Amino acid sequence: MEDFIVSARKYRPVSFKQVVGQHAITNTLQNAIKNNQLAQAFLFTGPRGVGKTTCARILAKTINCENISDETEACDQCESCTSFNNNASFNIHELDAASNNSVDDIRNLVERVRIPPQVGKYKVYIIDEVHMLSAAAFNAFLKTLEEPPAYAKFILATTEKHKIIPTILSRCQLFDFRRIGVEDITEYLMYVAGNENIDAEEEALHTIAQKADGALRDALSTFDQIASFSGNKLTYKNVIDNLNILDYEYYFKITDALLSSDLSNLLLILNEIIDNGFEGQHFLNGLGEHLRNLLLIKDPATVELMHASHSLKEKYSSQAASCDTAWLLSALEIFNKYDLNYKTSNNKRLHVEICLMQLSHIGQTANPVPTVKRQIPIASPKPEIQNKVVPPAPKTEQPTLTEEKPAYTKPPEPKAEESPKPAEQIQIKPAKKPMAEGNGRRIKNISIKDSLKAMNKKKPEDEEVIEAVIKTPFDQEKLLDTWARFTTSYQSKSPSFANAVAKYKPVLKDNFVVEYKVDNSIIAKDVLNVTALLRFLKTELNNNQITLTPTFPEKNEQKTAYTDREKFDEMAKKYPEIIKLREQLDLELGF
Ligand SMILES: [Zn+2]
Numbered sequence: 241m242e243d244f245i246v247s248a249r250k251y252r253p254v255s256f257k258q259v260v261g262q263h264a265i266t267n268t269l270q271n272a273i274k275n276n277q278l279a280q281a282f283l284f285t286g287p288r289g290v291g292k293t294t295c296a297r298i299l300a301k302t303i304n305c306e307n308i309s310d311e312t313e314a315c316d317q318c319e320s321c322t323s324f325n326n327n328a329s330f331n332i333h334e335l336d337a338a339s340n341n342s343v344d345d346i347r348n349l350v351e352r353v354r355i356p357p358q359v360g361k362y363k364v365y366i367i368d369e370v371h372m373l374s375a376a377a378f379n380a381f382l383k384t385l386e387e388p389p390a391y392a393k394f395i396l397a398t399t400e401k402h403k404i405i406p407t408i409l410s411r412c413q414l415f416d417f418r419r420i421g422v423e424d425i426t427e428y429l430m431y432v433a434g435n436e437n438i439d440a441e442e443e444a445l446h447t448i449a450q451k452a453d454g455a456l457r458d459a460l461s462t463f464d465q466i467a468s469f470s471g472n473k474l475t476y477k478n479v480i481d482n483l484n485i486l487d488y489e490y491y492f493k494i495t496d497a498l499l500s501s502d503l504s505n506l507l508l509i510l511n512e513i514i515d516n517g518f519e520g521q522h523f524l525n526g527l528g529e530h531l532r533n534l535l536l537i538k539d540p541a542t543v544e545l546m547h548a549s550h551s552l553k554e555k556y557s558s559q560a561a562s563c564d565t566a567w568l569l570s571a572l573e574i575f576n577k578y579d580l581n582y583k584t585s586n587n588k589r590l591h592v593e594i595c596l597m598q599l600s601h602i603g604q605t606a607n608p609v610p611t612v613k614r615q616i617p618i619a620s621p622k623p624e625i626q627n628k629v630v631p632p633a634p635k636t637e638q639p640t641l642t643e644e645k646p647a648y649t650k651p652p653e654p655k656a657e658e659s660p661k662p663a664e665q666i667q668i669k670p671a672k673k674p675m676a677e678g679n680g681r682r683i684k685n686i687s688i689k690d691s692l693k694a695m696n697k698k699k700p701e702d703e704e705v706i707e708a709v710i711k712t713p714f715d716q717e718k719l720l721d722t723w724a725r726f727t728t729s730y731q732s733k734s735p736s737f738a739n740a741v742a743k744y745k746p747v748l749k750d751n752f753v754v755e756y757k758v759d760n761s762i763i764a765k766d767v768l769n770v771t772a773l774l775r776f777l778k779t780e781l782n783n784n785q786i787t788l789t790p791t792f793p794e795k796n797e798q799k800t801a802y803t804d805r806e807k808f809d810e811m812a813k814k815y816p817e818i819i820k821l822r823e824q825l826d827l828e829l830g831f
Pocket residue numbers: 304305306307308314315316317318319320321
């Protein structure tokens with residue numbers, strides 16, 4: 241049986257033009273060779289596995305070649321070249337400073353530098369991981385580096401440039417190797433697969449390339465590993481099984497379920513993912529990436545920022561067509577919040593589940609409703625969800641556009657025998673109002689920038705977008721109830737704001753003006769939170785004509801509490817729950 245040679249070695253580039261993804265560097269080196277302006281010492285920096293040592297070897301071979309070609313490549317035929325190709329050249333010395341970092345190791349090397357080359361013109365010394373040299377070793381080396389013989393060339397390589405002392409840095413010509421692009425790696429893997437007669441799916445190679453994070457050597461090792469496992473057919477399935485990658489199909493399924501607000505399906509898919517041994521954070525990151533890709537594919541200008549194979553891009557494209565940009569931006573915002581808080585959450589699984597619940601409730605609207613408690617009728621089929629996936633929305637769902645009567649008509653009762661309470665129906669509907677849906681569909685194909693603009697505008701100037709006027713009447717009591725629900729649910733987001741607006745009772749005035757009292761204007765000017773409050777009121781009270789007017793208490797209005805009764809009232813003002821508690825426990829007040 242033939243000896244197996246790992247691909248990273250077998251396919252190590254032997255000429256400048258074979259080097260993958262470092263054209264700027266190879267061009268500079270070739271020009272220097274051509275113009276005979278080669279420096280005496282080089283410092284190659286960059287992440288692992290991107291071709292530093294490979295380039296050093298090619299450089300050593302090329303400058304020793306007797307017949308350098310017009311393209312400034314080694315001829316591969318002369319005596320020097322053949323000895324290089326057989327790893328038998330005496331003109332190249334490699335030292336791995338990670339394991340040979342003592343003063344003695346460096347002294348040995350310095351000794352050898354004094355002997356001129358027997359064959360060829362240059363002796364090349366490659367010191368890998370040079371930052372690992374001890375301080376004493378560095379000093380022993382410095383002298384040689386300062387005044388090397390003309391035939392000696394030094395190539396220092398390191399992954400950690402910041403650890404190199406300035407005296408060394410200043411004596412070297414610097415080359416920054418960059419991570420190799422996913423596309424470049426994929427292409428190279430295709431070439432290797434072709435050469436090895438392995439039938440590999442593009443998707444599979446792409447995934448390997450992505451996982452390698454810019455290091456071609458890692459990609460080739462992974463390739464070997466999976467190829468040895470799966471024989472001469474390398475599929476996407478092989479790759480994800482071996483690398484423990486979550487199948488992208490899951491993200492497509494999750495997004496579909498999010499778009500149709502199919503909560504039960506979402507939880508089931510998540511359960512399957514967790515059962516397969518994937519961490520919540522892993523899943524969240526993947527979902528974020530997926531949402532980002534959906535956003536990127538919408539604009540031809542940003543498509544190249546995403547790393548995916550052709551077939552996968554088509555898949556993204558078709559899913560992106562069914563979700564509008566505003567939805568994606570809101571989804572990314574929610575994802576980001578949950579991603580940030582993941583580490584601090586006590587129940588990770590629940591944390592991810594809540595994230596999915598929130599995401600599923602954005603609806604195709606530019607304005608997500610944060611932390612709103614919603615009930616979903618579980619016993620009956622969900623007619624409103626079915627309606628949602630069939631564009632365009634049925635006529636009965638359209639709000640009437642006249643100002644006279646309450647524009648928002650209740651949706652028809654579901655046909656199912658066990659119909660949910662009407663109250664629940666009304667609660668669910670507002671988030672998916674046809675106006676929002678229509679709005680969303682229209683901005684489907686415009687760029688991200690435009691959509692951001694549209695989001696920031698309160699009322700889009702676009703004539704096509706008609707905002708329906710919804711004026712469901714409500715009374716003071718309903719207002720207070722909704723207000724209290726906001727302050728409770730908003731505790732997690734901004735306790736200071738929630739407490740500030742909970743302190744005083746809002747008053748309902750004419751024309752749906754809600755007058756509320758706060759201690760200072762800073763709270764009233766807290767646009768983000770005030771907007772969230774207004775949005776909550778509008779959604780919960782099903783009335784988009786509500787406006788908020790802040791008032792500020794007079795200085796002497798805040799008198800000090802003297803009697804027990806006054807103290808109780810003060811406390812109740814700050815913590816309205818106290819009154820509820822008193823009622824629930826049926827407590828008598830002793831004053
Ligand atoms: Zn040659």
